[in-house]
Amino acid sequence: MLRIDLISDTVTKPDAPMLEAMFNAEVGDDVFSEDPTINRLQEMAADMFGMEAALFCPSGTMTNQIAIAVHTSRLDEVLCHEYSHIYQYETGGYAYNSGVGIKLLPGANGILDVETVAAAINPTHDWLAHSRLLVLENTSNKGGGSFYTLEQIKGFTQLCKEKNMGLHLDGARLFNALVETGEDTREYGKAFDSISICLSKGLGAPVGSLLIGNTEFIRKARRLRKAMGGGMRQAGYLAAAGIYALEHNIKRLKLDNDRAKELGQVLQTLNYVKSVRPVKTNILIFDLNDGLMAADYLEKLSDAGINAAPFGPSTIRFVTHLGITDEMIQRTKEILINLQD
Numbered sequence: 001m002l003r004i005d006l007i008s009d010t011v012t013k014p015d016a017p018m019l020e021a022m023f024n025a026e027v028g029d030d031v032f033s034e035d036p037t038i039n040r041l042q043e044m045a046a047d048m049f050g051m052e053a054a055l056f057c058p059s060g061t062m063t064n065q066i067a068i069a070v071h072t073s074r075l076d077e078v079l080c081h082e083y084s085h086i087y088q089y090e091t092g093g094y095a096y097n098s099g100v101g102i103k104l105l106p107g108a109n110g111i112l113d114v115e116t117v118a119a120a121i122n123p124t125h126d127w128l129a130h131s132r133l134l135v136l137e138n139t140s141n142k143g144g145g146s147f148y149t150l151e152q153i154k155g156f157t158q159l160c161k162e163k164n165m166g167l168h169l170d171g172a173r174l175f176n177a178l179v180e181t182g183e184d185t186r187e188y189g190k191a192f193d194s195i196s197i198c199l200s201k202g203l204g205a206p207v208g209s210l211l212i213g214n215t216e217f218i219r220k221a222r223r224l225r226k227a228m229g230g231g232m233r234q235a236g237y238l239a240a241a242g243i244y245a246l247e248h249n250i251k252r253l254k255l256d257n258d259r260a261k262e263l264g265q266v267l268q269t270l271n272y273v274k275s276v277r278p279v280k281t282n283i284l285i286f287d288l289n290d291g292l293m294a295a296d297y298l299e300k301l302s303d304a305g306i307n308a309a310p311f312g313p314s315t316i317r318f319v320t321h322l323g324i325t326d327e328m329i330q331r332t333k334e335i336l337i338n339l340q341d
């Protein structure tokens, strides 16, 4: 049976040319900054965003956690959307690693507006946490792949400057947004103090994320990476996959986005679907009719060959990625339609 894995874009595996690039990588000891392939990947990323420096890390959780730690001190607070990955899926690491609090803000589909953030910034009093950092997530994972445009982001940049706050971008899936908007990575480099991107999601690398910022920021980040146990040795084999991903796998993300939209249109017509959230990129979230349970539906999907994730008691998430073929999309549509009574 054809297995179709729509659980996440983290399930992607390197293809033959990526493996070839990894196999041929020139490596060295990166704790001494002597891995030429990692150095090349970091320079490439910094250049791409028009920023000074970058740091290769094992995961996007680590790049986010390091960014929070560099931007804040104990007794500070981080502001973010209530759906944020840094709050939802990083084990409360902001408190553990940085000793900071978090202020969760509302906004439709995981997207904040400037007024909400401005109103949430604490005035400076001895008895209040210092609102020190704003984290935006683009695209928003739990928000269903929604995204900010640069035009929207400019308002946050301005606000953070005025309030002397840092602005970090959790850009795990930033390129899924950029293939829609056509915006320039260098404009993102100007808008944020630090940026995290994942190589191991839709870009298809097996491991790795990049933290990008100015020289001083990355110098501090490098020390924290070591403290967290993320100083790797001949990890250039992994960085080679990252270079390959940035060079070859960005443009094709549009296909993932289009396929998610295509599946969304089919779901909209089905009698067991209550609503489909707006599909903006490669994440598709939909609600089943009242009384239907996600667990039961997922079992039926699985029996038919589709893996997907629950996103609430009667909510389902599909994520498209480079491991999905045209044939799989056709088959998925058939299965979804056949599950109607």
Ligand SMILES: *Cc1c(COP(=O)(O)O)cnc(C)c1O
Residues within 6 Å of the ligand: 058, 059, 060, 061, 062, 064, 085, 086, 137, 139, 140, 141, 170, 172, 173, 198, 200, 201, 209
């Ligand atoms: C996947 C993801 C991360 C990082 O996750 P890792 O699995 O630790 O690499 C960070 N932010 C968002 C929005 C994500 O989707």
